[in-house]
Amino acid sequence: MKRSWSVYNSGSGFSNANTGPGAQYNNNAAGSQYNNYYIDPTAPCSGTDQERERLKREKQECLQSLSFTDIDTRRQNIDQVHPNTGDWIFKTTEFLQWCDRTMLPGHNGVLWIKGHPGTGKSTLMKHIWRHFQDTGHTIATYFFNARSFSLLEKTALGMIRSLLCQLLVEEESTYQHFLPVFRRKKQMHNKWEWGEAELKEFLLSEMQIYQGKPLVLLVDALDECSDLQVQNVVDFLKALSISEVNVSICLSSRHYPHIISMGVFQELVVEKKAGHNTDIAMYVHDKLAMADSRIARIEEGVLNKASGIFMWVVLVVAMLKKAYANGKVGAMEQKLREVPSDLDELFSTILSKENPDKQETILMLQWVLFAVRPLEPEELYYATLAGTGVTNLGPWDQSQLTADDIQRCITYSSKGLIEVPKAESTVQFIHESVKDFLLRNQRLQSLDPTLGLNPIGQSHDRLKTCCLSFIETNASILDDISMDGDSSKRDEFHLKYPFLKYASLHWLDHAEAAEAGNVSQTGFMKGIKEDPGVERLSWFHTCFCNGKESFAKCIIGYDLLCTSLAHQHNRVARILLEHGTDISPQGWNYGLALHAAVSNGPKEMSEMEGSTVPRYRLLWLLHTTTLSETGLET
Incomplete structure (x- = not known):
């Protein structure tokens, strides 16, 4: 039986391990050393079935340690190219030179695709990924996602974990090199996460x-x-590109003048390519396929105004089709003359035109911008209703209001700017440029002047009010909620009242964010602290605490200070302390509710537990720094 051997040496200085004939790799320098002898890396393991099963489980565990939720979601959500489009990129001089290894000194194996927002760069990247799948290459991809609530989808660590995970699946030799690293990590640590530096070090060494x-x-x-x-990220990719190994790197971005160059690379600008404009023409022709000789003139007009921005084309074509449905080709020509050629101005036109439900539209946009976590369509629907004066907020009767009805309502109210991606169950903007548009140049204030000088703080204050309105409207269901920890009943209530869980768990998050945005919560917190209905919030919070029963039981008497500290809402906690909140109310399951709260908070705050915490000490801590940065020197 052929075997695969791997010897791993880590440290500085010289390190040599030579095992039998075959390939030897000895790197005599500081850092990680990999010495490997392989006769057949893909040969089946010898030994019993149990041993093979153990090794299989070990590999699965290794891969899971690198993987994370939504690791492939962004790529899956990107649409495929329109039929018979996209192949132009494979015929460009830039792409062909990038693929030509004899021209390596001219580009270091790097192709950088650049383009304005909305040109369709991500769609092209997915098309390139599909192109290489049948060419005998090992492919690893990463699609950054600014719309995600997951930090890993927006950081170098997430990219490196994803790329390495894919390489371990595709290349057995790379997995065998990484296995000693994984085993040592697992042996030395009970609970751990991979660090960016150690994974970078391995990848750079492996590429050698x-x-x-x-x-x-x-x-x-x-x-x-x-x-x-x-x-x-750029520095890491640059280091990979000069590793003198057979690796080709293709990356895409908007035009980025402030990024230090990667050095030598091949650049391709999407909107300057004739093939890209040909694709736009084909898309417009297919979507406006109508039996009218004047359609050709419409198509030409769209191309002239598009400036290569595919997202603009998609939105405008939808508007033209609607105009045609309401009139004739003349209506389409009029609409085309009216729409601006700039993408930002197009968004502005879409949102500023006559709209009897404008406040509903603005609120829906605010929810997608500022929600604490991604919202399901049903949550967004009821969250919006809660802030628009509707009194009939539940329960959800799916025989009268279907999921498709809700989807159509979201599309209508958001003017087509919010979608539910195909690989997800939560809502998001149709493109990152929508978020950019709303947060730049006082666009939110122009849509809603009542937001004043603090649009973010005012938005969070409004979302907080939506949460409390929904809870208040459904207060009558309290008697039906079981507090016995029955998760099936929690799930049942979440189905009947889709927004209740979010509202119960996150209204205080929005109060904290509003205070951080210079929208004072002092009057609100004083009022709610003295409101007899405050205990109702406790019961709802406890019902949806998702397994955090110990903390939930602690707050059944509902001490706002306890909850604020536990969730690191130091601004709200400071307000409560300044207005005489009792710092030592008795909790149900703990001695002091405050101590129970800080034990659920940051490490530094948990050190207070078991001691008497004077009011002035807490106030000093909360005034000088956020809880996550608290120092407790006396």
């Missing part, structure tokens, strides 16, 4: 000895990476 199939790395939407991380 990589002898697998030609490797293609695709990294999309670099501009959607966290601002502080962009240069970090």
Whole structure:
């Protein structure tokens, strides 16, 4: 039986391990050393079935340690290219030179696809990924996602974990090199997460000895990476590109003048390519396929105004089709003359035109912008109703209001700017440029002047009010809620009252964010602290606490200070302390509710537990820093 051997040496200085004939890799330098002897890396393991099963489970565990929720979601959500489009990129000089390894000195194996927002860069990147799947290459992809609530989808660490995870699946030799690293990590730590530096070190070392199939790395939407991380990602990709191994890197981004260059690379600008404009023409022709000789003139007009922005074309074509349905080709020509050619101005036109439900539209946009977590369509629907004066907010009768009805309502109210992606069950904007538009140049204030100088703070204050309105409207169901920890009943109530869970768990998050946005919560917190109905909030919160029963039981008497500290809402906690909140109410399951709260909070605050915490001490802590940065020196 053939075997695969791997010897791993880590440390500085010289390290040599030679095992029998075959390939030897000895790297005599500081850092990680990999020495491997392989006769047949893909040969089945010898030994019993149990041993093979153990190794299989170990590999699965290793891959799971690198993977994370939604690791592939962004790529899955990107639409495929329109039929018979996209192939132009494979015929460009830039792409062909990038694929030509004899021209490596001219580009270091890097193709950087650039384009304005909405040109369709991500769609092209997915098309390139499909192109390489049948070419005998090993492909690893990462699609940054600024619309995600997951930090890993926006950071270098998430990219590196994803790329490495894919390489371990595709290349057995790379997995065998990584296995000792995984085993040592697992042996030394009970609970752990991979660090960015250690994974970078492994990948860079692995590239020095990589002898697998030609490797293609695709990294999309670099501009959607966290601002502080962009240069970090570029530097890492640059280091990979000069590793003198058979690796090709293709990345895409908006035009990024402030990024330090990767050095030598091949650049392709999407909106400057004739093939891209040909694709737009084909899309318009297919979507406006009507038996009218004047349609050709409409198509030409769209192309002239599009400036290569595919997102603009998609939105305008939908508007033209609607105009045609309400009139004739003349109506389409009129509409085309009216729409602005700039994408931002098009968004403004869509949102500012006569709209009897304008407040509903604005509120729906605010929810997608500022929700604490992604909302399901049903949650967004009822969250919006809760803020528009509707009194009949539940229960949800799906025989009278279907999920499709809710989808159509969201599309109508958002003017088509909010969608439910195909690989997800939560809502998001149709494109990152919508979010950019709303948060730039006082666009929110122009849509709703009542937001004043603090649009973010005022928005959070409004969302807080929506949460409390929904809870108040459904107060009568309290008697039906079981507090015995029956998760099936919690799920049942979530189906009947889709927004109740979010409202119960996150109204205080929005109060904290409003205070942080200079919208004072002092009057509100004083009022709610003295409101007899405050206990109702406790019961709802406890019902949806998702397994945090110990903390939930602690707050059944509902001490707002306890809850604020536990969730690190230091601004709200400071308000409560300044207005005489009792710092030592007795909880149900703990001695002091306050101590129970800080035990659920940051490590530094948990050190207070078991001691008497004077009011002035808490106030000093909360005034000087956020809880997550608290220092407790005396």
